[in-house]
Amino acid sequence: MTPSLLALSDLHVTFSTRRGLVEAVRGVTLSLGEGEMLGLVGESGSGKSVTGFAITRLLDTAGRITAGDIRFRGQDITRISGSDFRHLHGAAMAMIFQNPRAALNPIRAVGDQIADAITAHKRMPRDQARAQALELLRAVQIRDPEKRMAAYPHELSGGMCQRVMIAMAI
Ligand SMILES: Nc1ncnc2c1ncn2[C@@H]1O[C@H](COP(=O)(O)OP(=O)(O)O)[C@@H](O)[C@H]1O
Ligand SMILES: [Mg+2]
Secondary structure: OOOOEEEEEEEEEEEEEEOOEEEEEEEEEEEOOOOOOOOOOOOOOOOHHHHHHHOOOOOOOOEEEEEEEEEOOOOOOOOOOOOHHHEEEOOOEOOOOOOOOHOOOOOOOOHHHHHHHHHOOOOHHHHHHHHHHHHHHHHHHOOOOOHHHHHHHHHHHHHHHHHHHHHHOO
16 A cells, blocks of 8 residues: 555644643544545634644744654655755645735745745756746746746735735645
């Protein structure tokens, strides 16, 4: 059997707070295959975001994975080094944040931010990265992509910023 793309097994995440330990995620098990989509549904505070942050190593410093594992293409990514993880993150997995405007750099044009995401993982000339950024803006169906390349996040709607984040994730 081929391993799933992503598999969480009995994942536990605990935060240490002034009021003691908060078990935010208690035993999440799920698996996701290549090309599949999976939605996590639950009330506010039930641990959806913390689960995502645990997968992408973006947990707050007070948070720790206390049990379970997270396998990406069969490899337990809770045990790989920071530098190995950075090769994976952004290239093979990415996070699209809930508040895209806060996640984007307010003083850099969105086209440049997408090009930066590309060159963080692949060496290429700047023009080529910008050409790919333009293609990505087209792929996420932003109207007038040539013009939007030069736009700053505050010049775009929230939905458009979300598309820019999706372009960066792709
Ligand atoms: N940095 C933190 N310190 C302490 N508790 C936290 C922290 N981040 C999240 N939590 C707690 O973890 C639980 C799950 O939160 P979260 O994953 O954000 O919920 P959801 O995304 O499902 O709304 C909540 O009880 C929340 O208060
Ligand atoms: Mg959330």
